[in-house]
Amino acid sequence: MAAPVDKVDLQARKRAAKIIHEKFKGVLKDVLSGKPPRLIIPKRTLANTRFDPEKGILVMGEDVIERELLNMGEARRFMQTLLMASIIYQALIENEYPTIRDLYYRGKHTIVYRDLRGRKRQENTWEEQKESDAAIRDVEVYTGLLREEMLILSKEKGKVVGRMKIRSGGDVIDLSRMGHGAYAIESTPDLIEILDVDAEFVLVVEKDAVFQQLHRVKFWDKYRAILITGAGQPDRATRRFVHRLHYEHNLPVYVLTDSDPYGWYIYSVYKVGSITLSYESERLATPPARFLGVSMTDVFGYGRKKRPWLSERERKNFIIKAKDKDIRRARELLRYPWFQVPEWKREIAIFLRKKAKLEIEAMASKGLRFLAFEYIPRKIETGDWIV
């Protein structure tokens, strides 16, 4: 009945279990010494999220919340955090690989108790996954362990191919020998050992279908690259993998998205992190990531300084009218500190003036070879990107 146990996984388990144990011992000590038990946890709120201009990422501020068992307003959250920590600890020592959804189920039950007047009452540990997910995040910030380090799995959609090898779960995998398919990145990217990088840069593509196109013409082989897609809004594992490639292997990272506020936001998540996960930016974000395109100046040109990549006629056929939602989002982006550079202000200004957007696929429809062997390499060569 025993499952094979992977050595790398086992080490990660032991480490995480030990840290959880240490961190929560304090609570037990409080109880034993008669003190009201409490947890001091950094606040995961928008108000306590700020942009650190030096690091170039979103970080948590200094505000903390004190969760006390004997405080009516905090008792429920206190119990939830402790419950979640104990379930995760249990899963770690029992060689389990829970998903965030089954952590919800593992902890879901009804507590029946009698109140001060002796009346029978009941309460559920949590009602929705939103609550159990928040408890997971509390455990993450309290212990400093990412959920990936606690061997918690979740749905992943990132893919990679390119000139490198990795070791994962005891296997050595050559990412340059994936055929027309790709390697689907695992939930625990820190357990991947990066073995052999024979590449000069990383190209992150927003869209899966465009990733497949570039893969078919072996873009990554010709230009010595690692090709990655997060298939839209990237998950944590994809961001962490990109981060590792940049910081551990010194590879510049280029991001290719649609030319619209949604694409810019996706770039921004790779670059500085996201608000809900600001406590993880340090490990997930890649501030030096370069926005390769498609830029508004690629589409419309820029005065006499830059000729557009599209003809008048192509623009007419390819451009999509921006929606109100796009305009609102663009105005929001304009306020983000990391977009306070002339190039980004220009991008957003052109968008707001033209009220037009463009998809990468429009570039591919000029010919896949145009996209793969002209547009992308020439932009990289000439340094035509935005940081």
Added chain:
Amino acid sequence: MAAPVDKVDLQARKRAAKIIHEKFKGVLKDVLSGKPPRLIIPKRTLANTRFDPEKGILVMGEDVIERELLNMGEARRFMQTLLMASIIYQALIENEYPTIRDLYYRGKHTIVYRDLRGRKRQENTWEEQKESDAAIRDVEVYTGLLREEMLILSKEKGKVVGRMKIRSGGDVIDLSRMGHGAYAIESTPDLIEILDVDAEFVLVVEKDAVFQQLHRVKFWDKYRAILITGAGQPDRATRRFVHRLHYEHNLPVYVLTDSDPYGWYIYSVYKVGSITLSYESERLATPPARFLGVSMTDVFGYGRKKRPWLSERERKNFIIKAKDKDIRRARELLRYPWFQVPEWKREIAIFLRKKAKLEIEAMASKGLRFLAFEYIPRKIETGDWIV
């Protein structure tokens, strides 16, 4: 500038280009001989979709539509189909790999013309991708070529690991050496050469996170299996890949979904196909696919004949109340011909009586080993599935 050309791809290209050429030559002949050009295309409508009980799949009926250029009501669709065919043909002979989105862009332009009274008029070839996608389907049914056979790519999310090797794009890939990650199935699964199958069955899992869990404990290795996920509603490539494993390698296919009408529908798509793609069922569907669970009788038992897998207390914690939408969908499923077997009628009846559903994750929360090494294998061993 030339991209490396893959031999297998090249053969596929030549074949598809030839068929398109042959098929549309007739239209040209009509024009040259002064006849009004027309296309006779099977109707892709709900009314012309029926269940073939012998084959066990959804098929197109006998109704055809005649698209004539000189018929005002049909001229636009006629032109669109011809335009799409010519774009696809062009892409084939130019070694392109268009996506369905860039086919839309490739054909999108405005035709300016003068009407009978000499007034200048203009019309767009198509306004939305819905129209160009319909034109792709018309080309598919008219030529008998699937879009995959015409080297058209699209977003794919299917993953596979297990005891087999494949050849794709010149590479031999060992799907039992994917580490904790997985092999992401390509858009053109017919170009995959299945080399070496050392498995006894295929297990298709609805959810990506559950796939990852089973993969971590090497379920596929212990039980000699191929493990696949379509990550929700499966795309065409995943369904085709499952189909090929069953028919070319004689492997029984088990499908594991949530215990709810949405999960049953996903099973049904693997099994009989879908209405919009009924012209492809023959190549995409796997009628002998077995529904392994989670079944309503697994949850609630069945009189004295079957004990449930969950205790009273677990049911209380794990069960989710069905929504009105679920109830409506269940009533619809009750009318599908392929659910007209006692076991399925019982499943749906229990659901409608209990108005309750259950996710696979609830089973995993009893312990991943319970799911992987007890529930699934015992159900397979004892033949506790539904066809």
